[in-house]
Amino acid sequence: MDTELFKKLVSTPGISGREERIRATVMDELKDLVDSVSVDDLGNLVGVRHGKGPKIMLAAHMDSIGFLVSHIDDNGFLRVSPVGGFDPRTLVMQRVVVLGQQDYVGLLAPATKPIHLLDAEDSKRPTKIEDLFIDLMMPAEEVKENVSIGDPVSLLRSPVVTDHAVSAPYLDDRLGVYVLLAALRAASSTEAELCPVISVQEEVGLRGATTSAFGLQPDIGIALDVTIAGDLPGADKTQQVSALGDGAAIGLMDSGSISDPRLVDRFKQVAQQYDINHQLEILPRGGTDAGGIQLSRAGVPVITISIPIRYVHTSNEMAVVSDIEATVDLVARFVEGAHDLELQW
Ligand SMILES: [Zn+2]
Incomplete structure (x- = not known):
């Protein structure tokens, strides 16, 4: 795991609508991994690595939850x-x-x-x-x-990185951004057309993914995000969604999208072929950028690939290194072989 990159991504502020700093940080990392990259009108970073096709939009959101100062009282309290x-x-x-x-x-x-x-x-x-x-x-x-x-106001806490696990505010979705960058690095020879989109305003309604998908007109959309690992004391095992250590989560459904079954099959195949630890996931509440991409124009087949985390939307979001690495591996191996993917019903 690239600890330095991880720490930089989780420590740079960028709440929804105010992504300036994180956008500059990600731009720096993305520009050498693609043929071109631009910032669209809403602030999404849109990269292109040219290829024969299909055109694959890989989305991870750069924005995080946070606050805006709404009142300052006479004593200086906000x-x-x-x-x-x-x-x-x-x-x-x-x-x-x-x-x-x-x-x-x-x-x-x-x-x-x-x-x-x-x-x-x-x-x-x-x-x-x-x-x-x-x-x-x-x-x-x-x-x-x-x-x-x-x-803007962001949560503040130093990231913790051990051999086994990481914790920080904003693994959602800087870990998705990390996986996207690491997978682009790891996938050396790709013939498909890859369009990494580091989207804005996901946390307030998938806004950046919706508009950038309209602009890009991808053949396939893949959202890279975190999902809930409910493998905790007191939690019901039948409702845990995912578990830490069980690998990359292949999303089947959340409240914003249903993954295309052909993409689900392909990801399962790739995971089996390369012996990548993976789990299947259904998220009963909450969605990802896939929900925005899926409804773009006349519709786009989508899937969400997630990294399981505990304590989502807190200062102590936590993931394990082996799951992060499995997710990077899965996405990289998928895009390497994606040129022969033909989605005809
Ligand atoms: Zn997210």
Whole structure:
């Protein structure tokens, strides 16, 4: 695993709609892996590695969930509006970075009485995002000078990398971006036309994938994303979706798309042929860029290939290295052989 690239991808801010920094980071990595790359009007990075066909769109979203500053009070405390879906329980006392005139570290705290003063009623009330404020640890005047309504806010936590596993905020979907870049590196001879798209605004409704698919008119769409590994204490094994260590997840269905069965078969074949650890996955809630691509123009056959992660949409998303490597392998071997893929019903 390329630890340096991984750390760079998960540590660069880029919430939905404000992807400037992560786009520059990914552009740097992508440009040498394709024949050309451009930024479209919505901000998607669209690369092309020319080939005979079919034209394969490989999408991974660069945007992450986060917040916009929505209010600054007289004492310099900030309130935020969420961009994308959070479980407020996971946010209390996390660190964030506020992108104002400079980057400022903030503490996300609940606007309730301190624990010592809580009565029984208070402690039963669930925390809502509206209850959270950000303490920037600096004088109110300085806050007002340097932070504005609408400034983006990202979760902040140093990535952890061990021989076995990784953890960081924003494996969703920087791990998908990592897999895409690593697979393009690993797949040396490809005859198919490859169009890697590092999409924007996935977390707020697959917006970048939808518009870039319209522009590209691909023959096949593949979304690379993370999926839920529910292999946890207290969880029902019949509903775990996927499990860490069981390899790349071949997506069959989520709430935004049903994978084309011919693509599912091909991915299974490739996995078996190259002895790549894999699992089949059905995600009952949530979707990927495949949902946007599938409905483009007159329709596009799609599939989602995922890396299983635990603790999705928290500061501590976690994956295992062997699954990441299996997913890179699966995507690389698929694109190497994709030129003979003919999807006729
Ligand atoms: Zn995602």
